[in-house]
Amino acid sequence: MESPLNVLIIGSGGREHALLKACLESSLVARAWAAPGNGGMAAEAECLPLDVEDADACVKLARDLEANLVVVGPEVPLALGVADDLRAGGIATYGPGKAGALLESSKAACKAFFKKYDIPTAAWDTFTEVEPALAYLQGCKLPVVVKASGLAAGKGVLICETAEEAEQAVRGMLEGGQFGESGKEVVIEEFLTGQEASIMVMVSGDQYVCLPPSQDHKRVGEGDTGLNTGGMGAYAPAAVVTESVMQQVHEQIMARTLDGFRAEGIDFRGTLFIGLMIDDDGVAKVLEYNVRFGDPECQVLMPMCETDPVRLMWDCANGTFKPAEVKIRDGAAMIVVLAAKGYPGSYPKGDPIGLPAELPEGVHIVHAGTKLDAESRLLSSGGRVLGVVAMAGSLQEAADKAYAVCDQVRWENKYFRRDIGHRQLKA
Ligand code: AMP
Ligand code: GLY
Secondary structure: OOOOEEEEEEEOOHHHHHHHHHHHHOOOEEEEEEEEOOHHHHOOOEEOOOOOOOHHHHHHHHHHHOOOEEEEOOHHHHHOOHHHHHHHOOOEEEOOOHHHHHHHHOHHHHHHHHHHOOOOEOOEEEEOOHHHHHHHHHOOOOOEEEEEOOOOOOOOEEEEOOHHHHHHHHHHHHOOOOOHHHHOOEEEEEOOOOEEEEEEEEEEOOEEEEOOOEEEOOEEEOOOEEEEOOOOEEEEOOOOOOHHHHHHHHHHHHHHHHHHHHHHOOOOEEEEEEEEEEOOOOOEEEEEEEOOOOOOHHHHHHHHEOOOHHHHHHHHHHOOOOHHHOOEOOOEEEEEEEEEOOOOOOOOOOOEOEOOOOOOOOEEEEEOOEEEOOOOOEEEOOOEEEEEEEEEOOHHHHHHHHHHHHHHOEOOOEEOOOOOOHHHHHO
């Protein structure tokens, strides 16, 4: 290892703050920067301006800083091939290249990969023309799922309850320009029922390790109601992912995915995020692949890694990864996201935030939509503003600790769900 490491984290959300914290706690890291970062990250490390959608600017910044490890947080720069460019410039990078990132940036390509390598998933077809899509819909059961194939910041999936809604969704994307270029191709898919879970797999070529399974809460309202958001909270480990489900993940999903990577010449070095649907009989199917850590899943997984996560990312980036050496802590972790009232619709920004002076052991706060003003006061600047992360011996204890702190954070338009982890806590 080129120790000490100088690490650049690309991104500005809660996920990237969790990754930055892991760097600041690591004995391997000499310097860590975030770009563009946020208010909370700026209080802990140097943040540099960056347009993460400008691949050349990402590479230039890493070069200028003489970073020897870059961790690319979000999907957009990965889809643009930033990781390939960084590696071509001799910089170790955690995050797949463009070919691997296609699994997230094109749902059509991802589904074709599932089919080619016999990975269990919902029945589907893809279309670029309206008439064949409408003809296919005639044979579909309701509800049916219509997805924009390209990146749409988690908003490109429409669950259609009626034939009219499905037709509208197809026309909206293929004719109406909904989701822009991303909606020029659509995936029409069988609606699956069951419980969702997320599995973050750290992959380095033919080596991988599954981090503890987690469950995200995507809906804005309690009881999983209301609009979809980027995620209102998460916890790990998620008990719905039983040993039998993990066996399916290894045998039917990961083994076949690695065969696919080998056959397609994809040297994947980063996180493969498996979005799973587990039915009442415990049968798992893949809803989607993402090619980065989940947000907010990452925030609960970093504290669960007993092995230094920076070492894991460094080894993944360099092809020296040994899954057997990865140790996970006992216990459970939870994050409760504190959002601005109104999110995911319109919401106020610029509210001053008061944080508790001290936090109980095992609790920390990650920032997402915050910034510092000229006097270094902390202001809200986004929809998801903060996340309270707690790690404890049990999920109930983690929830109690997290919620105690949620009540102590003060700002005028704070909103959060009080029922993160409800399925598992009730059980
Ligand atoms: P995706 O971006 O493909 O994971 O879709 C976002 C969300 O839409 C998922 O987390 C599910 O809640 C839902 N979803 C996607 N595909 C399906 C499906 N085939 N059946 C049921 N729900 C789905
Ligand atoms: N939490 C879901 C995602 O990051 O896509």
